[in-house]
Amino acid sequence: MRELKKGYLEFKKSFKEYQELFKELIEKGQHPKSFFITCSDSRIVPHLITNSKPGDLFVSRNIGNFVPPFSKEAEFSSAASALEYAVEVLNVENIIVCSHSDCGAIASLFKDIKPSISNINIRKWLSLGEEVKEKTIKDMPKAPLDEKKEYAQKISAIFQIKNLLTYPFVEERVKKNTLKLYAWYYNIEEGEILVYSFKDKRYIPLEEFDE
Ligand SMILES: [Zn+2]
Secondary structure (H helix, E strand, O other): OHHHHHHHHHHHHHHHHHHHHHHHHHHHOOOOOEEEEEEOOOOOOHHHHHOOOOOOEEEEEEOOOOOOOOOOOOOOOHHHHHHHHHHHHOOOOEEEEEEEOOOHHHHHHOOOOOOOOOOHHHHHHHHHHHHHHHHHHHHOOOOOHHHHHHHHHHHHHHHHHHHHOOOHHHHHHHHHOOOEEEEEEEEOOOOEEEEEEOOOOEEEEHHHOOO
């Protein structure tokens, strides 16, 4: 907490630089163009890796950057309600699902986690990655675990795009071309972003992407 307080005092000193921008964002409201879904991992800083300003990104984070498939019975779904708000209220133009290297949630898919009272919700949440795990094992049964994890991290973002399309309001806007969906893979160690090209069916560096 002491470190956060120190950080806050630093922020207060520099707040003047941002004050005009925040004033404008209050007066005109927020109009972010992009909804950014990523992992809760502390090493992923969406604004830093996209050089975004306050007001630019509407963000939803969870362990593993999973998108639960559409359900009318979902109980208290933070992920689904953020999605509804981003699309239906804020009218975002892009949704980015950003997976990443060294993801603990993806690594957990390949571990045998014993059920206990302290991991009920984690286990349930990670079951969203079951399809990703199955496809990885099917596609590379003999690969070393590290390769499996990297592959799973990459295909997971694509599976989440598939899940996004189960939401009727997302599917409708994608068909009308008023909403675009992107799967990203962020390499923490290299600071590099790859994006999945649905045209070429492979990940390519973001700087080469033009779809
Ligand atoms: Zn992660």
